[in-house]
Amino acid sequence: MKLFTETGRYLLMLKGMVSKPENGKMYWKEFMHQCSDIGIGSLGIVVIISFFMGAVSAVQTAYQLVSPIIPKSTIAQIVRDTVILEFAPTLVCIVLAGVVGSKIASELGNMRVSEQIDALEIMGINSKAYLVMPKILAALLVIPMLVVVSAGLGILGGRIAGTASGILSATDYTKGLLQNFTPYNVFFAMAKSYTFAFFISSIPAYYGYNVSGGALEIGRASTKSVVVSCVLILMADYVLSALLL
């Protein structure tokens, strides 16, 4: 029963944020601010994770491919497809659910508890539209970009790790990258990124916006939003894979 209530309130929040902006310029400013916060703010962790994700993927694939009849370039091919299909969109989005999600939930939770959201409402501003919508739109714009960056860096990480440890040469790696490339995989990765980006921004926004109490409740909302986002990401990952692949 609680699940239905929460889902209903979540949908009402999404409905409530669709309204004519009081001042388009201010909304644009907030949107750009969120793009910078989510994009630039998460770039560092995305770069580190993606690079090592690709590197580990290359080394472990090589470890498992023991047959001498399989060409070395296959390692690059597996790294490429694994990174594009799964690691870049799913792993990075799970990390972003923690980094971005907890930030959104605690920011809105703090604004709710310190009556800043009430202050906006009293001024005649639709607080859902002003605070939640720019976050969701910014996430939808920036997170797929981060996923593309992540995929590129993952592949680069695989190349550096592969050549540095003598698993395969740079030429073999490049050759493998170009073998049997399916552009549809990129479309699939993007479809996942947009879906996950929506969860990463809207779920924490819901929990943060509806906090009641104090600091303890803000922490709880932040944790809950990350857990729910991660579970939804994994469930959506399965559903999208079953539907689109």
Added chain:
Amino acid sequence: MIEVKNLKKGFGDKLVIKGVDATMQAGKCNLIIGSSGSGKTVFMKCLVGLFEPDEGEILYSGQDLVTMTDEQRKETRKQIGMLFQGSALFDSLTVEQNVMFPLDMFTKDSYQDKLKRVNEVLDRVNLKDANKKFPAEISGGMKKRVGIARAIVLNPKYLFCDEPNSGLDPQTSLVIDQLIKELTTEYNITTVINTHDMNSVMEIGDNIIYMYQGEKEWEGNNKEIIFNKNEKLNSFIFASEFLKDAKDMRMLEVKGKIDNDRNMDELLNSDEDVLNP
């Protein structure tokens, strides 16, 4: 002017506001007092539209807030300024940006004009040289002033103050009270103040509503409150022995004020029974 008719609000099975009628007059400080849990915060949140009442009318210059369309409500809210208990300043914005925020959102003035207006209201609340500071860098009293400046920057017709003196020392409280009083009369604002502070009640209470368990128990002004015969109100006002002892002195003082500020010594030395007017 704000008129409240038969306002009721409950949460679940519990009725918190039990049919309150009240009139908040323009150009006067209308105080809502009562002990914790008496329903005054819920009452104020209903007045500003943060809670939807279950029953009753809230008339802003004759227009019912409850039945207004979203657009009408937005327009009404632009005429409302509110000072929150914790000031509710936006943490990520400077003092100047906080005060400018309503202007940014609702006017198309140039930056220079907006800045001029911001400096005007900051001057009015006696806050200079704090424009570039963040809320975390200023004191509680200064935050309240910034909150007031932000609330009045769009020249509101209605000003709501939730516990304006909470967390402030008596001297700063007095300054904030005087400021609210001056602004109320200067701009003919309908000011509604939710407070526990008896000093505020005595200083600026033009119209006082005492709430008890969700009902309006007593209404009057700061002169009448001292001489009131309502037991519940008296037990609220004179909760401590110290205050009970101080009551007689305060009555003398108020009596003095009523009698056109007659000299206190003269009153005390007179044969007049000032304690039983």
